[in-house]
Amino acid sequence: MASRVPRRSGTRSVHVGARLSIVVAAVAATVVLVVFLLVQPSSGPEPAIPLAYDEPIDAIEGSPVEATLVADATAIVPGGSLQLGVLLRMQPGWYVFWRDPGDAGLPTDVNLRAPEGFSVDAIRWPTPASFMQPGDLVGYGYDDWVLLATTVRAPTELTPGARIPLRARVRWLTCERVCVPGEVDLEHLLPVAEASTPDNENIFETWRRRLPVQADTEASPARVVTTRETSGAGVTRFDVVLEWSTPPSGVEWLPVHEAAFQILISRVEHLDTVTHVEFTAESTSASESPPAILEVVVAYADSAGVRRGLELQIPLRDGLAPP
Secondary structure (H helix, E strand, O other), X not given: OEOOOOOOEXXXXXXXXXXXXXXXXXXXXXXXXXXXXXXXXXXXXXXXXXXXXXXXXXXXXXXXXXXXXXXXXXXXXXXXXXXXXXXXXEOOOOEEEEEEEEOOEOXXXXXXXOOOOOEEOOOEOOOOEEEEEOOOEEEEEEEOEEEEEEEEEOOOOOOOOOEEEXXXXXXXXXXXXXXXXXXXXXXXXXXXXXXXXXXXXXXXXXXXXXXXXXXXXXXXXXXXXXEEEEOOOOOEEXXXXXXXXXXXXXXXXXXXXXXXXXXXXXXXXXXXXXXXXXXXXXXXXXXXXXXXXXXXXXXXXXXXXXXXXXXXXXXXXXXXXXX
């Protein structure tokens, strides 16, 4: 059975929905979202903003998203590590976006910080769900709740009894009948101790199981073979074949777009235990070097119907033609 081919490339535009029945609402929403976009960090994929509203923003009661900073330990052990994450809980019907929002939207941005001497790894993103937005636009993200977590490592020189502030700045766009930006600064104080006990175990374990598996590990459910070919016109074509150990269903190809290059997907097909993807990639900027890799999550349902993810890293740098 052939899978859906995303109707987009690495270059995006602002999409306006058809149901702008209240002009005042549309104008207010546009102003809020443009301001939010202007303060977003410049790194990451270029976002597009979906506008398809039929009620004013001020008609919404309460905040659609509640953000909390949580840790998997009750104390910080000198020289040890812990898991730290932002827990987002959405009101029914609302969703926030993945690191690549899809055809339209804004990526959720989480900046976790610790004092000098600590190290903070990159966020690990759970496999997102896909959903249809107004205007027949595909989005990737999370509804109900999600934990965006990472590992924090402590230095050995810490004073027992001291309280360490762990902080996060979180920005999001949440959508239902209207899209609303949000931003919050969070702080979580943990004492320094010689020993610690687990905390929030169910939360962290639930979302650990929803992280995509890396394709180059023994736990990978598929063998991945990638070939590429550069034509005389300077276009590089990539051919990716996934050979699954057990037939999956609902296979989706979710690349993380970057502003410095553009990808055009021409084929995503899945049959039994084989998924075949073809795409082209090229630089979009003469001043910026393209990233070394294309990050992709292949989302799928396993034999029990559970949504899973496989994380691929496809080398790009030597295969991209100049703009």
